Amino acid sequence: MLSVVQQAALAADSGLYSVGLIVAALAVLGYVVLVVGALISVLASHQGLGMKLVWIVLVFMAPFLGSLLWFFIGRRSTRYPYRTA
Numbered sequence: 001m002l003s004v005v006q007q008a009a010l011a012a013d014s015g016l017y018s019v020g021l022i023v024a025a026l027a028v029l030g031y032v033v034l035v036v037g038a039l040i041s042v043l044a045s046h047q048g049l050g051m052k053l054v055w056i057v058l059v060f061m062a063p064f065l066g067s068l069l070w071f072f073i074g075r076r077s078t079r080y081p082y083r084t085a
Contacts, residue, residue: 035059038067041075 042055055074059066 031064034067035063038070042070045075047074047077 038059039056042052042059045052047055055066055070059070
């Protein structure tokens with residue numbers, strides 16, 4: 001039979017385990033949303049097919065870094081396209 005202290009310790013451990021699982025699940029969900037959002041954004045951008053392929057390959061090769069680079073660098077380049085005289 002478990003003492004009250006042991007029961008409290010088991011309850012606290014299972015509670016921390018549950019919180020850890022929830023945090024991990026939210027982190028994975030955020031990661032998936034970031035990558036899928038980057039891919040959708042790349043495909044919907046006004047860049048040429050070649051640059052879209054480059055960004056898609058980058059997102060697939062390095063999903064976290066590629067997605068962040070797209071949102072911080074790649075999307076800006078589509079807002080201000082180069083002007084030709």
